[in-house]
Amino acid sequence: MANPSMKHPKNIPGKFYCTDPDDDNGEGCIACNVCYTGAPEFYAEDEDGNAYVIKQPESAEDIELCMEQLEACPVGSIGNDG
Ligand code: SF4
Numbered sequence: 001m002a003n004p005s006m007k008h009p010k011n012i013p014g015k016f017y018c019t020d021p022d023d024d025n026g027e028g029c030i031a032c033n034v035c036y037t038g039a040p041e042f043y044a045e046d047e048d049g050n051a052y053v054i055k056q057p058e059s060a061e062d063i064e065l066c067m068e069q070l071e072a073c074p075v076g077s078i079g080n081d082g
């Protein structure tokens with residue numbers, strides 16, 4: 001699970017978030033580009049290629065899309081507090 005105490009500082013507030021690459025649990029973003037390629041409306045890359053959430057999903061369809069990225073993230077770096 002993503003560590004909620006290691007959120008990327010650029011995440012827009014809300015239930016979805018990405019964690020920093022230096023997450024102590026070894027679950028930080030590794031800049032694999034899966035999430036911001038799969039759902040570019042909601043995830044973006046910072047200057048190092050690490051992901052953060054730029055928009056929170058509201059519709060069921062968009063939430064499902066964001067959950068697909070959460071499940072696809074190879075290191076468990078995407079969290080959902082909802
Ligand atoms: S899918 Fe996970 S590891 Fe890959 S860029 Fe997104 S948050 Fe980082």
